[in-house]
Every structure is written in structure tokens, then in C-alpha cells.
Amino acid sequence: LRRQLVECRYDIDRLAPHFLSIYQSLIPPSEEKAKQKQLLLSLERLVNMQWPKARLHLYGSCANSFGVSNSDIDICLAIDDDGDLSKNDILLKLADILQSDNLQNVQALTHARVPIVKLMDPGTGISCDICINNLLAVVNTKLLRDYAQIDDRLRQLAFIVKHWAKSRHVNETYRGTLSSYAYVIMCIHFLQQRKPAILPCLQQMKATYSITVDEMECAFFDQVEMLHNFGAQNNESIARLLWAFFHYWAYCHDYTNDVISIRTGSIISKRAKDWTRRIGNDRHLICIEDPFETEHDLGRVVDKYSIKILREEFERAANILQFDPNPSVTLFEPY
Numbered sequence: 001l002r003r004q005l006v007e008c009r010y011d012i013d014r015l016a017p018h019f020l021s022i023y024q025s026l027i028p029p030s031e032e033k034a035k036q037k038q039l040l041l042s043l044e045r046l047v048n049m050q051w052p053k054a055r056l057h058l059y060g061s062c063a064n065s066f067g068v069s070n071s072d073i074d075i076c077l078a079i080d081d082d083g084d085l086s087k088n089d090i091l092l093k094l095a096d097i098l099q100s101d102n103l104q105n106v107q108a109l110t111h112a113r114v115p116i117v118k119l120m121d122p123g124t125g126i127s128c129d130i131c132i133n134n135l136l137a138v139v140n141t142k143l144l145r146d147y148a149q150i151d152d153r154l155r156q157l158a159f160i161v162k163h164w165a166k167s168r169h170v171n172e173t174y175r176g177t178l179s180s181y182a183y184v185i186m187c188i189h190f191l192q193q194r195k196p197a198i199l200p201c202l203q204q205m206k207a208t209y210s211i212t213v214d215e216m217e218c219a220f221f222d223q224v225e226m227l228h229n230f231g232a233q234n235n236e237s238i239a240r241l242l243w244a245f246f247h248y249w250a251y252c253h254d255y256t257n258d259v260i261s262i263r264t265g266s267i268i269s270k271r272a273k274d275w276t277r278r279i280g281n282d283r284h285l286i287c288i289e290d291p292f293e294t295e296h297d298l299g300r301v302v303d304k305y306s307i308k309i310l311r312e313e314f315e316r317a318a319n320i321l322q323f324d325p326n327p328s329v330t331l332f333e334p335y
């Protein structure tokens with residue numbers, strides 16, 4: 001374990017305006033949101049001609065408030081399957097319906113890990129992925145969106161971390177690095193752990209929202225407008241938090257023993273979860289518990305090669321924020 005007790009550079013807070021302006025430049029303009037809503041409504045009308053009771057929900061970065069400009073949109077088709085049609089039948093039927101409208105590049109990917117229909121709307125240029133009945137993703141999208149409303153620093157931190165991860169090519173699950181979803185969970189966990197805390201743990205508070213998905217109870221406090229002052233005791237700037245985030249993942253996280261958990265608002269042990277050894281393809285080299293599917297490690301895609309790359313990138317980022325005269329440029333230099 002490489003613990004380093006380092007004090008942050010004395011002028012760190014002077015960097016905050018640079019990082020805030022990067023954050024501002026990444027936020028999608030409101031017209032973009034409006035276009036996405038329009039497209040969702042027109043797709044829903046189309047789907048309802050075949051299945052009147054079906055609903056479309058946005059999930060992922062277009063709905064969790066962590067989406068940058070020009071992202072693809074993720075849509076979930078919620079449909080009561082009465083047993084007649086398998087998921088794949090629904091997917092193929094859906095592709096048929098969309099094909100016959102004016103949409104482009106309609107493709108049903110029935111063999112993907114999460115089967116989807118892909119399409120592009122020529123009017124807006126927006127690409128979407130539509131999956132079937134993946135309601136857990138809709139619920140975890142709401143949890144992330146609710147956290148984002150408590151303290152602005154979460155959105156700032158997560159946007160910058162995602163931007164860094166994309167620039168440095170460590171946001172590629174097919175190559176063994178982490179998903180955007182995993183990075184946002186890491187940011188939430190980090191802000192829950194600050195002293196004083198910047199975020200509460202919504203799943204440990206009295207539940208005001210509760211839904212059962214796939215026999216799993218998902219419950220948490222969602223009256224977040226009551227929590228607007230939660231982080232007020234802590235006045236750390238975005239620059240200081242960014243430094244501390246990378247410093248934690250570079251030098252302080254115990255990769256051998258620890259699992260981060262936003263569900264409990266704490267660190268739990270790998271031993272307690274039986275995540276100490278490789279089982280099948282799950283290697284558990286960096287452990288990030290999913291807030292609802294608790295047996296699901298969001299770090300399971302990371303292998304013995306990519307863990308090295310990931311940790312070197314955390315160290316590079318921490319060192320740049322510590323020593324580089326111009327970190328708001330160097331941090332995002334393409335790999």
C-alpha cells in the first residue's frame with residue numbers, strides 16, 4: 001500500500017476558475033435537451049401505435065445530468081410482456097416499426113450484453129440506443145440525478161473526471177477501463193467521504209421513494225430540495241477536490257482490501273463480499289459496488305493490464321495537479 005502524506009500545493013484554489021470554465025464549456029445547451037425530449041415523444045408515438053401501453057424512458061447521461069454536449073441518448077422501452085413475445089422478438093419488431101418511419105441506420109443488436117436497437121434521427125442528427133425493460137438503469141439514473149441536485153460540486157467534479165477519462169482513454173470498458181457510470185459513482189463516494197461531508201448517503205436515509213425492480217427493492221430519500229445546504233460546512237474548491245480525488249485513487253485507496261460503496265456511504269471489505277479472488281471473468285482489482293445490484297462490481301471489467309494503466313493515470317493526474325504550472329491544460333492532453 002503506497003500511502004503518501006502530501007499537502008496540496010498552497011495555490012491550488014487559484015486554479016478553480018480554470019476548472020470551472022472547462023466545466024461550463026462541457027455543459028450541453030438547453031436547446032439540445034429540448035430536441036432530445038421532442039425525439040423521445042415522437043418515438044413514443046410511433047411505438048404506441050403497436051403497443052399502446054408501452055412507455056419510453058430516458059436513462060444514462062442524457063437524463064442523469066452528467067451528460068456532455070452531443071452525447072448519444074439512451075432510451076428504455078418499458079413494456080408488459082404478456083409472455084407471447086420474447087425480448088428478442090420485441091427488439092426485432094421495434095426495429096421493424098422504426099425502420100418503416102423516417103429513421104436512419106436502424107439496427108437490432110440482439111446478441112449484445114445488453115440487447116438494443118440503434119438508430120439515428122436525420123432531423124436532429126441524434127443517435128439513440130433503445131433497450132427493453134432495463135428499469136434498473138432508469139432507477140440508478142434517478143439516483144445519480146438526485147445526488148447531482150444536492151451540491152454543484154458533484155456535477156463539476158464528475159464532468160471534469162469524465163472529460164479527463166475520455167481524453168486519456170481510460171473510459172473504455174471494452175478495453176478494460178471504467179464506464180462513465182463507474183466514474184460518477186466514484187465521485188459520489190468521494191464527496192460522501194469528505195470531512196465535513198459534501199454529500200449524504202441517500203440510501204441510508206428514510207426512504208421517500210421506493211420501487212421494486214426484478215424482485216429487488218430500490219429505496220432512497222429523494223426529497224433532495226431539502227438538502228441544498230448539506231455541504232455548506234465544507235468550502236473546498238473544485239480544484240482542491242479534483243486534486244484530492246486523484247490523490248486518493250493514486251496513493252490512498254487500498255486496492256487489496258477495500259470496496260467503495262455509495263449504498264452504505266462507506267468503505268466495505270472485499271472479504272465481506274467474497275470479492276478477494278478471481279471468479280470467472282470478475283477479477284475485482286478495483287472494487288466499486290453498484291448501489292442496487294450489490295453483487296455487481298463495476299470494476300469487474302478491469303484486468304491485470306488495465307489496472308496498471310488506470311493507476312498510472314491516477315498518479316499522473318495527481319502529480320500534474322500537485323506540481324504542473326498549467327494543470328488545466330496538461331491534465332487533458334490526449335494520450
Ligand code: ATP
Nearest residue numbers: 059060061067068071137138140141179180181298
Ligand atoms: P456517457 O456520457 O459516457 O455516455 P453515461 O452516463 O451514458 O455516460 P454509461 O456508462 O454509458 O454512462 O451508462 C449508461 C447508463 O447505463 C448508466 O447511467 C446506468 O444507468 C447504466 N449502466 C451502465 N453501466 C452499468 C453497469 N455496469 N451496471 C448497471 N447499470 C449500468
Ligand code: MG
Nearest residue numbers: 060061072074
Ligand atoms: Mg451513454
